[in-house]
Amino acid sequence: MLWPEWENKAACSALVINNRASGEKNPVDHSSRLQSAWASFRNRRRSRELSDVTSRLIREADTGALQRAGMVRVVVAGIMLVSVLLVTYGVDIANPMAIKQIAAAELTLALFGVSGWTSAWLASKRIAVEQLPVFTAVIDALLVLGNLGYSHWGLGIPGGLFAVFPVTWVVPITLAAVAIHYQPRLQIMVALIYVAGLSFLAFGGETLSPAERREDLSQINAVFSDQANLVRVAMILSLALILILVARQGRVLLERAVRETTLRVSLTRYLPRELAPVLTEQAFASLRQGRRAHVTVMFVDMRASTSFGETMDPGQLAVFITSFRRRVLRAASRHGGVIDKFTGDGALILFGVPGKGDDDAKRALACGRTLLQLIQRWNVKRQFDPPVRVGIGIHSGEVFCGVVGDESRLEFTVVGETVNIASRIEQATKSADCELLASVETVQEAGEEDLWEEVAHEPLPGVTRNVVLMKPIQASSVFFVS
Missing domain, CATH: 3.30.70.1230 (Nucleotide cyclase, GGDEF domain)
Incomplete structure (x- = not known):
């Protein structure tokens, strides 16, 4: 039963209507002042409890969003991992750097999927629901930036060339996944993490001359191959699926809000106004x-x-x-x-x-x-x-x-x-x-x-x-x- 919250909301709504309708004041003495102060305190307390009701409903919506976001991460990780495996299957890769990059990409995608499954499982058990959006968003950002950092510091690829690697395309995918939670502050935080991390990679090292840039690009021309572009197409598909889910979720919330509002307008005709x-x-x-x-x-x-x-x-x-x-x-x-x-x-x-x-x-x-x-x-x-x-x-x-x-x-x-x-x-x-x-x-x-x-x-x-x-x-x- 949700009676305590409903009771408090009914009491507050009736009191507000009553105060607006009344232009009278009771005779004032010390006793009535104390009673008025106590009533005011209780009303403020009930108002806080009303916010608890709203918070509870939001938490329920957040739990569903967390489960959907977690499963989306699993699906996206699966699509991209399968794409990487397909484009590398049967291909004789002799470049040691390319082999290491592929292994790093497969590990990153696997961890991405594990992170999504874990967050969906925790959300289904109502564990750390308020902290999970921040946790999963930060993990995603660290995985992407960590992969780019490995290519830069581990393989010696200049940070200014980060944009040519397919893993960079995961950034908009993770940003879209964060949008499922409808939390602007979380979106801002993740965006700042990516901006700071990518800026550090791009501008933290020495500036390459045009000749050096051409030489480096000639050594990693495989990132422009048909196989690499196929992976990019798979990423666009994943991004589109997430944005479709975000749009659908927003539409469902809008329809629910309109339905609830219409219901309340109808209810006021024959239900007690407190209910x-x-x-x-x-x-x-x-x-x-x-x-x-x-x-x-x-x-x-x-x-x-x-x-x-x-x-x-x-x-x-x-x-x-x-x-x-x-x-x-x-x-x-x-x-x-x-x-x-x-x-x-x-x-x-x-x-x-x-x-x-x-x-x-x-x-x-x-x-x-x-x-x-x-x-x-x-x-x-x-x-x-x-x-x-x-x-x-x-x-x-x-x-x-x-x-x-x-x-x-x-x-x-x-x-x-x-x-x-x-x-x-x-x-x-x-x-x-x-x-x-x-x-x-x-x-x-x-x-x-x-x-x-x-x-x-x-x-x-x-x-x-x-x-x-x-x-x-x-x-x-x-x-x-x-």
């Missing part, structure tokens, strides 16, 4: 199939809202309901709740969707307390008469969770006995004269038995089994009569 931005295509497919999950359900309802509707004109009532919902959003976002839906002056909030967390019940209870505090401050600020009152019911259990309906009308929903019990608990707050009630199952899951006490109540209507209800000890909520 739509964080669901992947696979996660949405799971919700579309539906599943059973253990969640904590919170029902919130405003008491005596009819009286407010009778005393306010439509414009004022719209602002009033919007302000109430804004506070529900603020409480839910602060504790990672997902608002499934608003129903007039009420709301259904879920904890544990799309994935279960160890502290779902604890966060739900904290959300209820936070909402009561926000409503109390709102009453102090606006001097409502009568004051705004709410009822909050919380219960934990198994529900069906998923997206239902046909393509013309899809809807995210949770159904089951747990949802029904949570709704009945919220209604029981009226008879219990307490704004916040929770089932004993939720309190036990949260580990807060010492902070709650049992409430005597009538059997919950429509619920066949006995449900033990709890209310906060020394509750700061205001008692009321509906």
Whole structure:
């Protein structure tokens, strides 16, 4: 499950929307300042965790790129090695220098293939994924420059003639292989290695006169033979294959990004807004199939809202309901709740969707307390008469969770006995004269038995089994009569 990351992203997105929508400020005291500072710290922490989600997705893409890049190195090394073997097969080579160059080329290509296979294997095992692109790119550059260095210092061929040797053509091939990783800084680093190495070979020794250059070229005219040119053609083919792979990979990433963006635009029409931005295509497919999950359900309802509707004109009532919902959003976002839906002056909030967390019940209870505090401050600020009152019911259990309906009308929903019990608990707050009630199952899951006490109540209507209800000890909520 990826719930912790999704939870944090949902919370941050809802908080951002909430802050933008609200032009109000709560009464400022030392307590609220500390709470605001702590909330800001947690939001910054959640933002860092969001970057962790992005990093995880990038690492998955990098792992696939590493495997493909490794196999490309194996294929390219095989093509060029076979080409060298074919052009030298049955040919009587008497020049000792040519024999040594061919042996050095075969060894270089073999090591090139081994390096590619090793990186692909390590990537498949998720070993050193972040370091492998740098490691393989540097190894490739050292192999190519090492081969040219051997020709220069080992065989005595002037470094200024490096361009005539077929191994030089491996440079653009390795640069193209690095492009598979889509890491500009790595590309720059490898380019600088080649520029520095080739510059040292070309300009590090004595400058040859035209006559000396002609004499040296006459001694290595075999590098312009048909066999050598055939190897060069094979290198061009290898380069083309790598660039095709890079283009294809870029196209796949573009199509995936467009598909994900289109999916999110569609999801925002019927999914809770906290979920739509964080669901992947696979996660949405799971919700579309539906599943059973253990969640904590919170029902919130405003008491005596009819009286407010009778005393306010439509414009004022719209602002009033919007302000109430804004506070529900603020409480839910602060504790990672997902608002499934608003129903007039009420709301259904879920904890544990799309994935279960160890502290779902604890966060739900904290959300209820936070909402009561926000409503109390709102009453102090606006001097409502009568004051705004709410009822909050919380219960934990198994529900069906998923997206239902046909393509013309899809809807995210949770159904089951747990949802029904949570709704009945919220209604029981009226008879219990307490704004916040929770089932004993939720309190036990949260580990807060010492902070709650049992409430005597009538059997919950429509619920066949006995449900033990709890209310906060020394509750700061205001008692009321509906």
